[in-house]
Amino acid sequence: xxxxxxxxxxxxxxxxxxxxxxxxxxxxxxxxxxxxxxxxxxxxxxxxxxxxxxxxxxxxxxxxxxxxxxxxxxxxxxxxxxxxxxxxxxxxxxxxxxxxxxxxxxxxxxxxxxxxxxxxxxxxxxxxxxxxxxxxxxxxxxxxxxxxxxxxxxxxxxxxxxxxxxxxxxxxxxxx
Numbered sequence: 001x002x003x004x005x006x007x008x009x010x011x012x013x014x015x016x017x018x019x020x021x022x023x024x025x026x027x028x029x030x031x032x033x034x035x036x037x038x039x040x041x042x043x044x045x046x047x048x049x050x051x052x053x054x055x056x057x058x059x060x061x062x063x064x065x066x067x068x069x070x071x072x073x074x075x076x077x078x079x080x081x082x083x084x085x086x087x088x089x090x091x092x093x094x095x096x097x098x099x100x101x102x103x104x105x106x107x108x109x110x111x112x113x114x115x116x117x118x119x120x121x122x123x124x125x126x127x128x129x130x131x132x133x134x135x136x137x138x139x140x141x142x143x144x145x146x147x148x149x150x151x152x153x154x155x156x157x158x159x160x161x162x163x164x165x166x167x168x169x170x171x172x173x174x175x176x
Contacts, residue, residue: 046127050093053125053132056151057096061087068102072110079106087123095124100138132158 063086069078083102090097098121105115119138126133126148134147149160 048127051125051127053127053151054093057123057125057132058089058093061089061096070106072106076110079110079112081105081112083117090122095122097122132160134160 063084066083066085068081068083070081071078081102081104083100085098085100087096087098089095100117100119100121102117103114104112105117107113117138117140119136119140121134121136123132123134125131129148131148132151134149136145136147147160149158151158
């Protein structure tokens with residue numbers, strides 16, 4: 001049997017893993033429509049920098065009151081309740097952490113009852129996908145939900161559906 005030094009063996013295995021990961025990344029970029037960029041191209045550094053889309057998210061930083069409209073069924077009127085969201089920048093403005101609180105939610109009978117619902121989201125803009133992204137968790141479920149969406153300049157609003165072809169969507173107006 002060959003006596004290959006352990007460090008050399010680890011380096012060879014690592015090279016294969018990195019090569020496979022880079023090949024997988026190239027396929028992902030090709031599918032998403034982004035163009036491949038040489039490693040020494042200054043445009044790569046731009047992908048990691050906050051841009052005008054991150055500034056849009058900055059407009060939502062602060063403490064906000066909001067009205068939540070919840071439909072209890074297709075033929076039932078929406079029940080309204082209110083909540084508070086505190087949104088602050090993290091990671092040098094690349095992302096925003098939002099803490100949501102809602103005291104009252106509709107019960108099974110459709111009437112508001114004390115719930116103390118809490119939710120958190122991490123929101124940002126993905127420069128590669130060219131989409132606004134969000135990860136949501138709350139005290140009423142056990143799995144995170146991911147979102148991708150767009151911004152409409154004319155209406156100054158974000159549209160972020162939970163998943164493709166979903167009837168549930170978040171719309172937020174930007175600006176103070």
